[in-house]
Amino acid sequence: MTNKEKQTEEKIAEAAREVFIEKGMHGARMQEIADKAGINKSLLHYYFRSKEKLFDYIFSKIIGRIGNMFTEVMTEGVTIENKLKMFVSTYIDTLLKNPFLPNFIFNEITRNPEGILKRFKSANINPKELFIPLEKQLRAEGYKVDTRDFVLNLISMVVFPIAAKPIANSLLFDGDSKAYKNYIITRKESIVTFVMGALEAYK
Amino acid sequence: MTNKEKQTEEKIAEAAREVFIEKGMHGARMQEIADKAGINKSLLHYYFRSKEKLFDYIFSKIIGRIGNMFTEVMTEGVTIENKLKMFVSTYIDTLLKNPFLPNFIFNEITRNPEGILKRFKSANINPKELFIPLEKQLRAEGYKVDTRDFVLNLISMVVFPIAAKPIANSLLFDGDSKAYKNYIITRKESIVTFVMGALEAYK
């Protein structure tokens, strides 16, 4: 592959990523992707044959990146509390930078539920490798909480308020986006406090 | 309005509700709605003029229903713990019956964030009326938790695992849907335990 090809492909991928994440597979328009990439519409097909294939390529890359972040954070750190802090902080930062990401992923897993496992596998992500050590550590530190509850509750609290931003923003902050963003940042601490409080009750 | 009109309109609304919730505004097809309602495509336009208007009608009704459920549950009950139990149980039941609902709402508020406040208002839902008494009650029972954190964390834990079902299901239960549904039902209790544990830490 020549340098020129690489450059164009990269431009397309970046543009497609933005448009797909914001609009979803159905809402996205090839014309908009082409415009954003500064190229012609037919070039998209030259590089990726079809919209579906372009989407697949982008989606798999995103899933891979998220999985990797997950793995890195979960294997780092020492105590549960410190892992919590890292996890919450890292993911809230990512989500603030990519506020459309949760909805995008919800959509696509709803549209094609079978595809998700396949994509995790092709990204070399094995959930059990993360889950079992985490369970061991929870027990070692004396927390008898169900590990699935722990993980799901944690991720829920991090992701949901970003996914539901427009609704929470309008109901809790009268539509003041800046206030909402600041509030989300305070959650980096408050989620840890909340979860650690809950964990104590399981001791 | 004649009986016949009412019947057809009702059939259309029911079909449209199902299709829109499952596919979203962009993904839904007028043809599919017509088929499901057992009528001709052009009748849809006779009754609702356009896809957009039909969608608006359905969406507003859904928002209204959810808001009403919310109000009912939040004003009933005595202690915080009992309100929690009712809320969690009621919403998990509703979401199990309508698993596409969270994604549907996430999508539409993302597509049209301005519309959401308007729709809450036209459904006569005033969030402050729910929020302020709840805050008072939390304080009265000695919980010094931030009320926004409390509400958002709670809703997150209820809604997110349903919205993320395909992903959580494949990662935690190897795709066994029945096991996942059973797990969600156990959350009716475990969420209450988790939240009450967290609340104790704020006393």
Add this chain to the structure above:
DNA sequence: GTCTATATGGCGATAGAC
């Protein structure tokens, strides 16, 4: 490899008969 022009198909919407 990149462009212009055009084909192809699908979908929302309308016209008009009954």
Add this chain to the structure above:
DNA sequence: GTCTATCGCCATATAGAC
């Protein structure tokens, strides 16, 4: 009020020149 037939648009996709 309900149907059949059809219009017109728009988005994906392809053909072909350069």
